[in-house]
Amino acid sequence: MSTFKAPKGTYDLLPPESATYLAVREAIAAPLRRSGYGYVETPGFENVELFARGVGESTDIVTKEMYTLTTKGGSELALRPEGTASVLRAALEANLHKAGNLPVKLWYSGSYYRYERPQKGRYRHFSQVGAEAIGAEDPSLDAELIILAHDAYRSLGLRNFRLLLNSLGDRTCRPVYRAALQEFLRGLDLDDDTRARIEINPLRVLDDKRDSVQRQLKDAPMMRDHLCEECKAFHEEVRTLLTAAGVAFEDDPRLVRGLDYYTRTTFEFVHDGLGSQSAVGGGGRYDGLSEMIGGPPLPSVGWALGVDRTVLALEAEGVRLELPPTTEVFAVPLGDEARHRLFALVTALRREGVAADLSYGSKGMKNAMKSANRSGARFALLLGDRDLAEGVAQLKDLESGEQKSVALDRVVAEVTATVR
Numbered sequence: 001m002s003t004f005k006a007p008k009g010t011y012d013l014l015p016p017e018s019a020t021y022l023a024v025r026e027a028i029a030a031p032l033r034r035s036g037y038g039y040v041e042t043p044g045f046e047n048v049e050l051f052a053r054g055v056g057e058s059t060d061i062v063t064k065e066m067y068t069l070t071t072k073g074g075s076e077l078a079l080r081p082e083g084t085a086s087v088l089r090a091a092l093e094a095n096l097h098k099a100g101n102l103p104v105k106l107w108y109s110g111s112y113y114r115y116e117r118p119q120k121g122r123y124r125h126f127s128q129v130g131a132e133a134i135g136a137e138d139p140s141l142d143a144e145l146i147i148l149a150h151d152a153y154r155s156l157g158l159r160n161f162r163l164l165l166n167s168l169g170d171r172t173c174r175p176v177y178r179a180a181l182q183e184f185l186r187g188l189d190l191d192d193d194t195r196a197r198i199e200i201n202p203l204r205v206l207d208d209k210r211d212s213v214q215r216q217l218k219d220a221p222m223m224r225d226h227l228c229e230e231c232k233a234f235h236e237e238v239r240t241l242l243t244a245a246g247v248a249f250e251d252d253p254r255l256v257r258g259l260d261y262y263t264r265t266t267f268e269f270v271h272d273g274l275g276s277q278s279a280v281g282g283g284g285r286y287d288g289l290s291e292m293i294g295g296p297p298l299p300s301v302g303w304a305l306g307v308d309r310t311v312l313a314l315e316a317e318g319v320r321l322e323l324p325p326t327t328e329v330f331a332v333p334l335g336d337e338a339r340h341r342l343f344a345l346v347t348a349l350r351r352e353g354v355a356a357d358l359s360y361g362s363k364g365m366k367n368a369m370k371s372a373n374r375s376g377a378r379f380a381l382l383l384g385d386r387d388l389a390e391g392v393a394q395l396k397d398l399e400s401g402e403q404k405s406v407a408l409d410r411v412v413a414e415v416t417a418t419v420r
């Protein structure tokens with residue numbers, strides 16, 4: 001063992017489990033690719049101000065959780081804690097929104113970093129696949145994204161997840177509601193920290209998990225009773241489209257998101273097998289964010305799904321993904337001459353698209369066959385002195401144990417046909 005360990009709150013992805021992570025990423029990305037979303041990749045770090053905008057509690061939360069650094073040149077950077085701000089920054093910087101083809105639909109996949117208190121399902125380095133539809137105020141986009149996330153989870157075989165849905169209003173109705181909520185909260189028996197929160201971000205008080213707080217919130221005014229006509233109609237349309245697509249949801253009037261740039265549609269996918277870190281993905285509309293980072297008004301909607309937690313959800317439901325075999329044919333040479341011949345055959349097989357591997361080092365037959373079995377390959381390709389003299393190799397079916405001789409110059413064609 002080395003004297004080094006993965007930093008606290010992080011873990012390494014290793015085979016064979018790492019194959020499941022790749023498959024999850026791919027399963028989330030596939031429906032997006034089929035729906036007009038283009039792949040975007042942004043740097044792992046950005047200027048700190050992109051994430052820590054303005055003042056207020058939500059900025060506070062972001063700042064506390066961020067890994068920041070000062071470069072040798074004196075720039076203040078942060079490892080990205082989320083994808084939305086970076087993707088929007090990239091789209092604005094490249095003027096994608098001016099190409100006259102709104103919405104700009106983008107998807108991404110990568111590592112994110114938050115300085116959090118680690119626990120199962122909550123890490124300091126984690127993976128997300130995300131999608132953003134930038135520059136259109138159309139409820140079909142909200143519904144489209146939610147349906148794509150739902151279908152991705154389903155395609156993985158997940159069943160025990162739920163979709164929570166809410167609307168946070170817009171810049172017309174949210175301030176009126178916020179004032180009504182503050183008025184109500186000021187009359188409650190709350191500790192000083194919570195009182196302070198009433199003035200900065202009262203919606204987050206609704207999210208307080210403590211019984212003593214929740215008990216007093218029974219009659220709190222709810223956003224849904226304060227939505228303006230436009231927001232109401234928008235939300236109704238999202239609900240109608242989801243229902244028509246067979247996507248079940250639960251109205252959750254208390255669902256608020258940590259960041260204050262969210263407007264209107266907000267949603268979270270939760271999985272019931274994950275304990276306290278139950279959110280597997282979430283997102284919503286962020287109509288005000290573009291202006292906050294110096295862009296034009298660009299109403300947008302997006303989500304990010306957590307890859308780590310999706311893998312945990314698969315484990316919780318006992319779902320095993322059907323993954324393609326990493327190796328289809330495992331070659332076992334006995335002797336130097338055989339090694340040369342098999343090395344060339346393995347190279348040729350790989351060029352034909354067959355997943356082929358070879359026993360390396362000078363392992364004896366027994367150990368080499370152990371490697372063949374461990375590789376998960378269906379076939380072993382054996383070559384010894386006598387085979388060489390006869391100009392053949394032995395193709396062994398590791399499941400049935402059957403073995404047949406194949407002429408060396410026919411191996412590539414024969415093996416390729418057999419594994420297809």
Ligand code: AMP
Binds near residue numbers: 114122126
């Ligand atoms: P958020 O941007 O916080 O809504 O995160 C979107 C999704 O990313 C969540 O639903 C989680 O699945 C995942 N996620 C967020 N933070 C973490 C973390 N610290 N560790 C693992 N997954 C996370």
